[in-house]
Amino acid sequence: MQFSRIKTLLHHKVTLFLCCCVALVSCEDPNELGLGLVDDNIAGKYTDTLTVNVSTVYLDSLATSATGNMLAGQYTDPHSGTVLASTFFQVGLGSGTWTVAADATFDSLTLLLPYSGYSYGDTTQAVTYNIHQLAETITPRKLSPYFFNEEPYSVLYADNALYNTSATDTVPEALSSFTIVPRPATKDTLEIALSDELGQEWLSLKKAGDTNLTDATNFLSYFPGLKIKGTGGNAVLGFPVGATKVRLYYTETVNGTATAQTRDFAIVNPNLQYNQFLTNLEDSELAALVQGGEPQPASQTGGVSVSQSGSGLMVRIEVPHLASLKGQVPPDLINRAVLVVEPLSNTAQYPYPAPLEMGLYSTNSSNVPLAPLMAGTEVLKAKYEAPDQQNPSGRYDFNLTPYLVELLKQEDVPALTLLLAPPVSPYRQGVNRLVVDGQQSIKLKIYYTTIK
Incomplete structure (x- = not known):
């Protein structure tokens, strides 16, 4: 042959x-x-x-929840326009016993943000972020088991997930606004001051035994979470879900001595953490x-x-x-x-x-x-x-x-x-x-x- x-x-x-x-x-x-x-x-x-x-x-959309990496920032490119990255997440009361003395006084409330090592864009320029309190609970999107009236199933879809186009309402006034020159290749942790008013409220509610600060479920209803949004600069940075937390600093008198105390509110329900990507193509090709x-x-x-x-x-x-x-x-x-x-x-x-x-x-x-x-x-x-x-x-x-x-x-x-x-x-x-x-x-x- x-x-x-x-x-x-x-x-x-x-x-x-x-x-x-x-x-x-x-x-x-x-x-x-x-x-x-x-x-x-x-x-x-x-x-x-x-x-x-x-x-x-x-x-149309792609699932961006439960990735373990929070992204926030923005950059503009003539070929792809401007992409604005914001991240949404919940923090919880934490585990273990937490008691607060009646004479405890508030010091500060901070957000601890370690770098994940991810970055994209010009990290030699300063970047600016706003941190907002969520005004509603993060709610995932549930997909129909049938797709007769929807797009064909995509490998980038996921059931009970949140997407790059998802949005969760926030309180208009920012809890914090900060500007940094990023160092994403380091193992540094950013410590961002949040609202003193909010921190004082948390401590007062805890001292009063309010269930919003003693019951984990009630706390999430009272404080649905946070959003970090880039507002300036030309880079997007990553922060790990597992190491990010809100820390409450306060002082108690122990044996007649003023003693510094802390309580950490770590990220909970990591499957509900998601990154939103808003793209503006108007000035691009x-x-x-x-x-x-x-x-x-x-x-x-x-x-x-x-x-x-x-x-x-x-x-x-x-x-x-x-x-x-x-x-x-x-x-x-x-x-x-x-x-x-x-x-x-x-x-x-x-x-x-x-x-x-x-x-x-x-x-x-x-x-x-x-x-x-x-x-x-x-x-x-x-x-x-x-x-x-x-x-x-x-x-x-x-x-x-x-x-x-x-x-x-x-x-x-x-x-x-x-x-x-x-x-x-x-x-x-x-x-x-x-x-x-x-x-x-x-x-x-x-x-x-x-x-x-």
């Missing part, structure tokens, strides 16, 4: 590579790539008939995008497409005429298929570096990320490769070989349509962005051998 002949020849000959450049540019001559005739029966060929359509999708609306081709967004964690922006990649490859290349002769993604020039360095890792998601006509693309039993990911002479902006290489071969083996080969964004976990708990050139940044390279 011809296929057996090919396998025998390939065992003794150098493997031939055909680079099918899927872009809006012409491919190289095969002889220039060393793909010319090597044997009377084996030769390299190439095609440039396929195209890649690149656009930006703006998701993506101004025409509508949340939950139709994708915008790169040709209509200044030639670029953007993926941004947290906000719901993803890059949509479509190869509409994949079926035409099947008539030229038997799927079993494909040696390797690589999707190469390069950041737009001068968009991957500080203060907005490219994400360390990107992933691909299956999708449909609704442009919802249904599931991460799999390579066998592993989620398909690609790490960012640092710039070099051939790739001055760096790149991501996705090995699509098994996936593409299976597509081409189908009787009716569908269009190849994927969404590009960081993997699920970093996409839900960050604000990193990637900008690509809609015509030059994304190429599908297919290597295979043929026989005459």
Whole structure:
């Protein structure tokens, strides 16, 4: 059989590579790539008939609760507009016995915020935050078990969760406003003064035996929680849920000596902690995008497409005429298929570096990320490769070989349509962005051998 002949020849000959450049540019001559005739029966060929359509999708929402990382701040970028990150959480009475002497006097009430190590944006500039008391209980969104009248189920949805678009009402007057020059790489803990009036009230209620300060459930009704909102600067910072707490300082007289005392109100119900991401695209190249609306081709967004964690922006990649490859290349002769993604020039360095890792998601006509693309039993990911002479902006290489071969083996080969964004976990708990050139940044390279 011809296929057996090919396998025998390939065992003794150098493997031939055909680079099918899927872009809006012409491919190289095969002889220039060393793909010319090597044997009377084996030769390299190439095609440039396929195209890649690149656009930006703006998701309706994604779950951002229970990530363990609180994000707050803002930054503005000409490609992705302004993203404003706010975090919402509850604090509780704490465990163990707590007694307060009748002569106890209030000292201060503070919020302890250790850095988590996460940051994005210009951390050399000062950032400003407001802290507000919540005016209502944090209430998660419960998904219907059926989706006939909703969007198709997304890997970024979750039942009894809170989303990047969720909101919880707050008391208008801030409990505190503070400005810092961040040091996110350190293990420092910020100690932010809260309202003296609130702290004095807590201590007075405790001394009086009020159930709002003696019963955990009553306390959450009395004090539903806090919101931290960025109001100035150009960076988003992370703070760990597990180590954040409100601390009440007061003084008691013990054996005739004034003694400093503290009581910690740590975060409770971590599944209800969530990060809100409000995005303003008005002054960016993506101004025409509508949340939950139709994708915008790169040709209509200044030639670029953007993926941004947290906000719901993803890059949509479509190869509409994949079926035409099947008539030229038997799927079993494909040696390797690589999707190469390069950041737009001068968009991957500080203060907005490219994400360390990107992933691909299956999708449909609704442009919802249904599931991460799999390579066998592993989620398909690609790490960012640092710039070099051939790739001055760096790149991501996705090995699509098994996936593409299976597509081409189908009787009716569908269009190849994927969404590009960081993997699920970093996409839900960050604000990193990637900008690509809609015509030059994304190429599908297919290597295979043929026989005459």
